[in-house]
Each structure stands twice: as C-alpha cells, then as structure tokens.
Amino acid sequence: MNDETDRSTTEWRSRLTPEQFRVTREHGTERAFSHPYNLEKRDGIYHCVCCGAPLFKSDTKYESGSGWPSFFQPVSDDAIKEIDDRSHFMRRTEIRCANCDAHIGHVFPDGPAPTGLRYCTNGLALDFKPDE
Known part of the structure; x- marks a missing residue:
C-alpha cells in the first residue's frame, strides 16, 4: 500500500467535502x-x-449526453484501474484511481472512436487544472 491508499476514514473526511467523500470513498x-x-x-x-x-x-473528453463528464481514454494505461461491479442488480465496470483507490465512475463499451469506450465520471471525483 502507498500513503494515499493507507489513509484512515477520518483522514479522508478531513481532506474532502462531504459530497466528495460520499462519491470517492x-x-x-x-x-x-x-x-x-x-x-x-x-x-x-x-x-x-x-x-x-x-x-x-x-x-x-466528449459530450456523451449522459449528464456526467465523459472521456474516451485515461491519461495513461496505469492511471485507472477497473473493478467488476455487481451492485444495484447490474453488472458494470467500476473505474478507480490507480493511485489512491478513489471511486471515479464506470466505463462502458458505447463510446466514440478510437477506443469505443465511455469513461463516465463523477465531477466530484475530479479536480480540473486548465492549461496556462
């Protein structure tokens, strides 16, 4: 484990807003x-x-019409990890931050070329840094 995945629930609660904690942790x-x-x-x-x-x-990033920020690929092959999600009587693929295990959203096979994937993310799980 690294320092990021080894944080306690109390530490995560102190670092995140209640909404961010609910989504990511x-x-x-x-x-x-x-x-x-x-x-x-x-x-x-x-x-x-x-x-x-x-x-x-x-x-x-592209407009998927889903209502959530959607991307067709992560920044690198090792940025995101995929987990089989069978919650809510569905079978989906959850996406998590590979560094800290935060829940980011889900990936679906209905995205645009070139990957055909839709990384459907929660905006609350993201921190956007614009180019300068």
Whole structure:
C-alpha cells in the first residue's frame, strides 16, 4: 500500500467535502447534469480530487449526453484501474484511481472512436487544472 491508499476514514473526511467523500470513498454517484465539469470546455487535465494523480486529458473528453463528464481514454494505461461491479442488480465496470483507490465512475463499451469506450465520471471525483 502507498500513503494515499493507507489513509484512515477520518483522514479522508478531513481532506474532502462531504459530497466528495460520499462519491470517492463510499462509491456514490452525483446527480446527472449537476456538476460544472460536465460542461467544461477548456484545455487541461482532470486529476483525482483525493490524491491529485492525473486521470484524463481534456482532448479525450466528449459530450456523451449522459449528464456526467465523459472521456474516451485515461491519461495513461496505469492511471485507472477497473473493478467488476455487481451492485444495484447490474453488472458494470467500476473505474478507480490507480493511485489512491478513489471511486471515479464506470466505463462502458458505447463510446466514440478510437477506443469505443465511455469513461463516465463523477465531477466530484475530479479536480480540473486548465492549461496556462
């Protein structure tokens, strides 16, 4: 384990807003169309709100119509880890930050070329840093 995954619940609660904690540490979901990052158009990089690891580049973001920020690929092959999710009587693939294990969202096989994937993320799990 690294320092990021080894934090206690108390430490995470002190670092995050209650909404960020619910989404990233308790595997929650924000309401569709509720986060400003869904409409964000500037160039930059989306980082994990928990540990700051880079997750997605803005040039891989697209309008999926889902109501959540969507990307067709992560910033690198080792930025995101995938977990089989069978909650809510569904079978999905959860995506987590590979560095700190934060819940980011889910990935679906209905995205655009070139990957055909839709990384459907919670804006609350992200920290956008625009290019300067």
